[in-house]
Amino acid sequence: MRNLIVIGLASISGFAIISSCGSAVEGKSAKATTPAVEQMITADTALIPHDQFGESVRYGRELMMNTAVLIGPDGSAGKYLGNKMNCTNCHQDAGTKAFSFNLMASHDHYPQYRGREGKVLTLAERVNNCVTRPHNGKPLPLDSKEMVAFLSYFKWLSTFVPKNQPFKGAKNLTVTFPDIAANPQHGQLLYQENCSRCHGPNGEGQWNADKSTYVYPPLWGATAYQPGSSMHRVIKQAEWLKNNMPYDKALPGKPFLTDQEALDIAAFVNNDAIHPRPNPKSFDYPHIVEKAIDYDHGPFADTFSVAQHKYGPYQPIISYWKEKGWKAVY
Numbered sequence: 001m002r003n004l005i006v007i008g009l010a011s012i013s014g015f016a017i018i019s020s021c022g023s024a025v026e027g028k029s030a031k032a033t034t035p036a037v038e039q040m041i042t043a044d045t046a047l048i049p050h051d052q053f054g055e056s057v058r059y060g061r062e063l064m065m066n067t068a069v070l071i072g073p074d075g076s077a078g079k080y081l082g083n084k085m086n087c088t089n090c091h092q093d094a095g096t097k098a099f100s101f102n103l104m105a106s107h108d109h110y111p112q113y114r115g116r117e118g119k120v121l122t123l124a125e126r127v128n129n130c131v132t133r134p135h136n137g138k139p140l141p142l143d144s145k146e147m148v149a150f151l152s153y154f155k156w157l158s159t160f161v162p163k164n165q166p167f168k169g170a171k172n173l174t175v176t177f178p179d180i181a182a183n184p185q186h187g188q189l190l191y192q193e194n195c196s197r198c199h200g201p202n203g204e205g206q207w208n209a210d211k212s213t214y215v216y217p218p219l220w221g222a223t224a225y226q227p228g229s230s231m232h233r234v235i236k237q238a239e240w241l242k243n244n245m246p247y248d249k250a251l252p253g254k255p256f257l258t259d260q261e262a263l264d265i266a267a268f269v270n271n272d273a274i275h276p277r278p279n280p281k282s283f284d285y286p287h288i289v290e291k292a293i294d295y296d297h298g299p300f301a302d303t304f305s306v307a308q309h310k311y312g313p314y315q316p317i318i319s320y321w322k323e324k325g326w327k328a329v330y
Helices: 027-033 052-065 067-071 123-132 145-158 184-194 234-244 259-269 306-311 315-324
Strands: 039-041 112-114 119-121 214-216
Touching (some): 052 067, 119 123, 184 259
């Protein structure tokens, strides 16, 4: 997974909007003339202000790109992470890449209710969820320079987002669910063919020159993400893989992997029977009827097995929940 700096191709009045056909248009005109068409947006770093707020924004972006160096186990600004991965490994291009756990509207979406925690979370609490789960670390103090920088960066990103209008790439690409379960054995073959050249044959990742962080992050093992992380859910990881991997073959909105292949690779990577992970301090979803259907820790509100919740087939679970009048989350 490569970390790239995203620069807006067009920027007018603080907006950088790229139409789905590639031509640059100004935000208000696009909203007026094509209200039904989602636009692809990005952020122009040249527009970060040259004042104290801008300084915080720049530091927040630096934290996204070089998380391990700054606040990792050997961090120069504090030792908060339990591993040496970076935020941009998943939220690619410092959270601005389309279909890649995009964060550009995150400041507008919080506080929000989260079923995983069973309460309303602030954006700062959500940041700390990432610090403690995929990064296997300890929370940042809410008034720390680093937390303020993260929030400043997200607030700045939100200025590029059209208000009350969806934009292309805000969420991951969806996958179509087959009638069969995801196949970890087939996923292993696909992993060796498509993923091992960067992430290693044993999912160990690939260090940079001084081992301060990874060029390509580990996918399992003691230094990888915890169970309970979004990437540990097969559907959620498959949605991300569909758009982003292999990094040199997939393009935004133009997948290389099929939906079934993405699900199979995610099933292999997240096969806990053969791939150890850090032990989480707790499992989530205090209200089981709010639990994501691909979350593989019971108890469950339905009668389906742990294996089916993890690997599928998912459509019977979705249909069951629909019959009960429940909202299936995935």
